[in-house]
Amino acid sequence: MDLFDKCYSYTVAEEARKAGLYPYFQPISSEQDTVVIINGRKVLMFGSNSYLGLTVHPKVKEAAKKAIDKYGTGCAGSRFLNGTLDIHEELEERLAEFVNKEDALLFSTGFQANLGGIAGLVGKGEYVILDKSDHASIVDGARLSYGTVKRFIHNDMESLEKVLSSIELEAGKLIVVDGVYSMDGDIANLPEMVKLKKRYNARLMVDDAHSFGVLGKNGRGTANHFGLEDDVDIVMGTFSKSFASLGGFLAADRAVIDYLRHFARSVIFSASITPASTAAVLAALDIMENEPELIDKLWANTERMRKGVQDMGYDTGTSCTPIIPLIVGDDEKVLRMRRMLLDEGVFVNPVVSPAVPPNKTLIRLSLMATHTFEQIDIALDKLYKVGRALDVI
Ligand SMILES: Cc1ncc(COP(=O)(O)O)c(C=O)c1O
Structure with missing residues (x-):
């Protein structure tokens, strides 16, 4: 056995790339803000850990x-x-x-x-x-x-x-x-x-x-x-x-x-x-x-998004913070959903097994203090459209 055999036979990532569903190492050509540039297009960022939006302050x-x-x-x-x-x-x-x-x-x-x-x-x-x-x-x-x-x-x-x-x-x-x-x-x-x-x-x-x-x-x-x-x-x-x-x-x-x-x-x-x-x-x-008002804004944004997705029928599990999971429960559906949302101009993070059990795979939304209500409402429209198309809601 050669040490590298496992590398030569590892095909999962390449198969996902070929299917256009590979979600990782996605290059961004701008600052980490509420809007980022991906492949020359403006995309709403709902997958950043910059909770207070300070990377661009x-x-x-x-x-x-x-x-x-x-x-x-x-x-x-x-x-x-x-x-x-x-x-x-x-x-x-x-x-x-x-x-x-x-x-x-x-x-x-x-x-x-x-x-x-x-x-x-x-x-x-x-x-x-x-x-x-x-x-x-x-x-x-x-x-x-x-x-x-x-x-x-x-x-x-x-x-x-x-x-x-x-x-x-x-x-x-x-x-x-x-x-x-x-x-x-x-x-x-x-x-x-x-x-x-x-x-x-x-x-x-x-x-x-x-x-x-x-x-x-x-x-x-x-x-x-x-x-x-x-x-x-x-x-x-x-x-x-x-x-x-x-x-x-x-x-x-x-x-x-x-x-x-x-x-x-x-x-x-x-x-x-x-x-x-x-x-x-x-x-x-x-x-x-x-500037404690930034944290107040983060929570106002979080509640608007959480209420919005819950009203549509998404299962957000036990979340009570600006990290809002949308539980999908199927690896491929999560990857499809992430790709469709990106095509609609919304960046989100997919979480698939083995990071979580297969029945708990999810799309993770992260809110920032600097999101506007208008941006959140656009994302909600897209989440509704894609969620319905994939039968998640
Ligand atoms: C809970 C938790 N601990 C530790 C880390 C590691 O921190 P860093 O990105 O600074 O290496 C992360 C994420 O990156 C995290 O989410």
């Missing part, structure tokens, strides 16, 4: 340009050695304050924050306990750790308790969950989780990738939303969504963050985030702290 763009003028285009090294800038430290302080923790540590991506944080903290004889719908970076971080990985049924607190009670009380345990789940758009049951983590001597880490800019005061995330900032031990965030940039961070007690500065391999052995990316996040934070 003049102040964010200006801050990134100024940072290039002052600091150049890259740091040419890791934070550990030559790659720490004063603005990295400024951003860490601002983020720690934002989430009400003592300290924070930047990573070059959110994926790396989960890898480095979980693998750095959970050692031999310890446990990492995951929700079955946790993001891939959490799963990989757990795999990289030397601890034992346990999983519980999605957002099911009885299942979590069963796992916790099966582990010796004295053993170190880290529960890791998404604050907002990226496929279903539902929110982690932190109030119950906090009770359980206290009862069973566990620590709790929340991945707020989809919660910053969405939940809590000024978009401070899931713990703030529930009034549980002191009970969530580690907050993880990414800059690739509401923060309109690239990178990630962990925030926690000073001792935990200082330990991770010296044991999180993905921060020590990877170059630090670029000056432009760092400055963009600082500017996005200013906007989040000073």
